[in-house]
Every structure is written in structure tokens, then in C-alpha cells.
Amino acid sequence: MNPDLDRLQPYPFEKLRTLFEGLPTDSPHSAIRLSIGEPRHDTPKLITDALAANLNGLANYPLTTGTPALRQTIVDWLMRRYGLDAVSAETQVLPVTGSREALFAFAQCVVDRTQPNARVMCPNPFYQIYEGAALLAGAQPLFINTVASSDFSFDISGVDADTWRTVQLVYVCSPGNPTGHVMSLDEWRTLFALSDEHxxxxxxxxxxxxxxxxxxxxxxxxxxxxxQLGRTDFRNVVVFSSLSKRSNVPGLRSGFVAGDAAVLKQFLRYRTYHGCAMSPSVQEASIAAWNDEAHVIENRRLYREKFDRITPMLAPWLGVQKPDAGFYLWARTPGSDTDFARGLQAEYNVTVLPGSYLAREANGLNPGAGYVRIALVAAPDECLEAAERIVAFCRAGQ
Structure with missing residues (x-):
């Protein structure tokens, strides 16, 4: 077996199951699960209709590049969304079966394991796929702590030149999971300059x-x-996007990568062997999704309603603030994050994720310790009920 498999830590939700072992299974409260970032708003009918209308596509092997129609639809969306003047549907876009598989596969393509001390940098806390991808590509993860004192920014100012020379890939997440921080133009400028140098x-x-x-x-x-910074070739930059959160279709497994044509040429070469082409039926449903913004605006309205109602309720107890973006509250616990999550589960049947499970110790600190991640993904009334239970739990623990 690949010996690097032994370097993988249990996934956060495996740790959560272990944490909850021995808790009573019967509760007077209905279960409310706010631990996983799985959107639970209704899937738009225009997407399900498009999927159902194109089931004949199941009779065909899909192309790894996807159809020209899907690639052009993604290009059109990128240009509308970000004000870009030109993106090539032929060389700068690839459909992927969800951003998760693409984020993992990308490290296998990019990392040169023949180089000594190859490193993959990522924020800490982080989406656990980054670490697994680095380890199974033969690289060592390098964690950058994102903390409240710096507004949860991706602060790379303390990384020295010798370390930068070993870095081959940098994962960034903006808006961030779990903090919701959005990178500024100055942050991007700094990162681009370092990419040019190293x-x-x-x-x-x-x-x-x-x-x-x-x-x-x-x-x-x-x-x-x-x-905006004049890097119109997007050199050494690839973005990973998905319909899962935008359109409430996590089961569709549909997204795209876009950016540097030279990097994507090699990633396409890798993916041709990887065997992860998107179903033609899913491609048609994806075209319908990317072409419509009305359902996305409504989706944001529901999240805005939840954050506006719930943030003031939890702020006095857990110090939460509305994030820049995303659907998580990054909440500071009065004591141990694992004790808080276990107690809340036991007494009120509300599941949240300990922040320490989303981070690793780096520079003597686990920056997720003392936090829980609360995913406001359920319906507004259910999220409000969960918030009321959390307040009751905090009040009882005073």
C-alpha cells in the first residue's frame, strides 16, 4: 500500500463520531445538524428539469474537456461575474466533477516529488483535502495560521526566502472556510509577486x-x-469553483477550474488518465445552472436572513461576527471546543464542529482550538431553533 496513506489523519467527521460516542441516542429535541457545509436549501427546478430532460446523455462516454457549450457557458459566467474581458473556452477552462476532487487531483499533477523537501502551503484552519492532497503527492504541508488578531487574513509575511524556495503549491480559500475572510487586492498582489519570484x-x-x-x-x-493587476494570462493561478453551494446541488458534483492555460494543459493531460469526466447529463444541468442568477440571488437572501437574525443572538455568548462571506459562523467557545460540542450535542441535539478538528498545531498553536464552526445551511426556522438552543446551553453554563 502507499505508505503516505498512514500519514493521513482521521477526517473531522470521523473525529466527531468518536467524540459523541457514549452519548444518549434519545433526546427530547429534534436533531439539527450544523456541522457539515452541505447546503440544504431546495435545489432549483430549472436544474432538475434540465437533468431529467437529458438522461439520454448517459448512453455516451463524456469527454474530459466537457462540451464546448459548457465551457463557453462557464467563460460567459466568469466574464459577467468578475468583469473579465477575455477568457479562452479552449485553453483556460475545464469542467470538473466538483471542486473537492479537483483540489485533490491538482496537487498530484503540480507537485514535483523528485525535488527534496517539496512543500504545499495552506491556511490553518483549512479544508482537510489540502493536507491529504499534499501528503499523497509526496509533499509536506506548510500551515499558515489565520487568527483573529490579523482579521483571519492569510498572513505570509513571516515566511523566509529559504522556505519559499521549497514551496511548489499554495492553496488559498477565499471566502475562507471556516472564517469567511475574503482576500483583498493587496493580499493577492503580495501572493502573486512571491509566485513570480519562486x-x-x-x-x-x-x-x-x-x-x-x-x-x-x-x-x-x-x-x-x-x-486588475495586469496579469491577463493568469500566470500560475488556477481557480476552483462549484455549483454545490451556489445552486444547492452538492450531489450533482459539478464545478470548473479556470486560469493559466499552461498549467491547465498539464492538468488536462493528468485528468485524461484520471478518469473523472463529467456526465453529459450533468453537463446540461450545469449549463442551466450557470446561466441563471435568479435562484442564486434568492439563495443569498435566505442566508442573509439567517445571519441577520442569528448573529446578534449568539454574539453575546460566543463572540461571533457576520463573516465577509460564506455560510459559517466561526464561534469562540467559553472553554474547550470539544467539550462545548459534546455538551451541546448531549443536551440539545445540535451538532457543531470543533474548530480544533479543522486545524493542526503550527508554531505552537492550534488556531482552531477554542472555536466551533456553525454551518447555517438548514432552513431559516431550523437554524433559528438551533440558535435558541445554543443560547440556552450557554446561559446554563454560566
């Missing part, structure tokens, strides 16, 4: 880009930042 590739995870609160101020994207 040659690493940037993988920008943007799966939360369409969950934000001000319709007039959508989050800045990596390609948008590159374009």
Missing part, C-alpha cells in the same frame, strides 16, 4: 464565492485580482 502555483478555492450579503459588493476573485 515559481509556485496558486490553487484558489472559491467554492463559497457566491454566498455573500451585499448584492452590490461580491467578493473579489483570484482571476479578477489578477486581471
Amino acid at each position: 515559481g509556485f502555483v496558486i490553487a484558489a478555492d472559491e467554492c463559497y464565492s457566491e454566498i455573500y450579503f451585499d448584492e452590490a459588493s461580491p467578493p473579489l476573485g483570484a482571476l479578477e485580482a489578477a486581471w
Whole structure:
């Protein structure tokens, strides 16, 4: 077996199951699960209709590149969303079967394991796929702590030149999971300059880009930042986007990567062997989704309603603030994050995720410790009920 498999830690939800072992299974409260970032708003009918109308596509082997129609639809969306003047549907876009598989596969393509001390940098806390991808590509993860004192920014100012020379890939997540931080143009400028100097590739995870609160101020994207800074070839930058959160279709497994044509040429070569082409039926449903914004605006309205009602309820107890974007509250617990999550589960049947499970110790600190991630993904009334139970739990623990 691949010995690097032994370097993988249990996934956060495996740790959560272990944490809850021995708790009573009967509760006077209905279960409310706010631990996983799985959107539970209704899937738009236009997507299910398009899927059902194109089931004849199941009779065909799909192309790894996807159909020209899907690629052009994605290009059109990128240009509308980010104000880009030109993106090539032939060389700068690839459909992927969800951003998760693409984020993992990308490291296998990019990392040169023949180089000594190859490193993959990522924020800490982080989406656990980044670490697994690095380890199974033969690289060592390098964690950058994102903490409240720096507004949860991806602060790379303390990384020295010798370390940068070993970095081959940098994962960034903006809007961030779990903090919701959106990278500024200055942050992108710094990262791009370091990429130019040291040659690493940037993988920008943007799966939360369409969950934000001000319709007039959508989050800045990596390609948008590159374009504004004159990097119109998007050199060494690839973004990863998905319909899962935007359109409430996590089971569709549909997304795309876009950016540097030279990098994507090699990623396509890898994917041709990887065997992860998108079903033609899913491609047609994806075209319908990317072409419609009305359902996305309504989706944001529901999240905005939840955050506006729930943030003031929890703020006095857990110090929460509305994030820049995304659908998580990053809540500071009065004591141990694991004790808080276990107690809340036991007494009120509300599931949240301990922040320490989303991070690793780096520079003597686990930056997720003392936090829980609360995913406001359920219906508004259910999320409100969960918030009321959390307040009752905190009040009882005073």
C-alpha cells in the first residue's frame, strides 16, 4: 500500500463520531445538524428539469474537456461575474466533477516529488483535502495560521526566502472556510509577486464565492485580482469553483477550474488518465445552472436572513461576527471546543464542529482550538431553533 496513506489523519467527521460516542441516542429535541457545509436549501427546478430532460446523455462516454457549450457557458459566467474581458473556452477552462476532487487531483499533477523537501502551503484552519492532497503527492504541508488578531487574513509575511524556495503549491480559500475572510487586492498582489519570484502555483478555492450579503459588493476573485493587476494570462493561478453551494446541488458534483492555460494543459493531460469526466447529463444541468442568477440571488437572501437574525443572538455568548462571506459562523467557545460540542450535542441535539478538528498545531498553536464552526445551511426556522438552543446551553453554563 502507499505508505503516505498512514500519514493521513482521521477526517473531522470521523473525529466527531468518536467524540459523541457514549452519548444518549434519545433526546427530547429534534436533531439539527450544523456541522457539515452541505447546503440544504431546495435545489432549483430549472436544474432538475434540465437533468431529467437529458438522461439520454448517459448512453455516451463524456469527454474530459466537457462540451464546448459548457465551457463557453462557464467563460460567459466568469466574464459577467468578475468583469473579465477575455477568457479562452479552449485553453483556460475545464469542467470538473466538483471542486473537492479537483483540489485533490491538482496537487498530484503540480507537485514535483523528485525535488527534496517539496512543500504545499495552506491556511490553518483549512479544508482537510489540502493536507491529504499534499501528503499523497509526496509533499509536506506548510500551515499558515489565520487568527483573529490579523482579521483571519492569510498572513505570509513571516515566511523566509529559504522556505519559499521549497514551496511548489499554495492553496488559498477565499471566502475562507471556516472564517469567511475574503482576500483583498493587496493580499493577492503580495501572493502573486512571491509566485513570480519562486515559481509556485496558486490553487484558489472559491467554492463559497457566491454566498455573500451585499448584492452590490461580491467578493473579489483570484482571476479578477489578477486581471486588475495586469496579469491577463493568469500566470500560475488556477481557480476552483462549484455549483454545490451556489445552486444547492452538492450531489450533482459539478464545478470548473479556470486560469493559466499552461498549467491547465498539464492538468488536462493528468485528468485524461484520471478518469473523472463529467456526465453529459450533468453537463446540461450545469449549463442551466450557470446561466441563471435568479435562484442564486434568492439563495443569498435566505442566508442573509439567517445571519441577520442569528448573529446578534449568539454574539453575546460566543463572540461571533457576520463573516465577509460564506455560510459559517466561526464561534469562540467559553472553554474547550470539544467539550462545548459534546455538551451541546448531549443536551440539545445540535451538532457543531470543533474548530480544533479543522486545524493542526503550527508554531505552537492550534488556531482552531477554542472555536466551533456553525454551518447555517438548514432552513431559516431550523437554524433559528438551533440558535435558541445554543443560547440556552450557554446561559446554563454560566
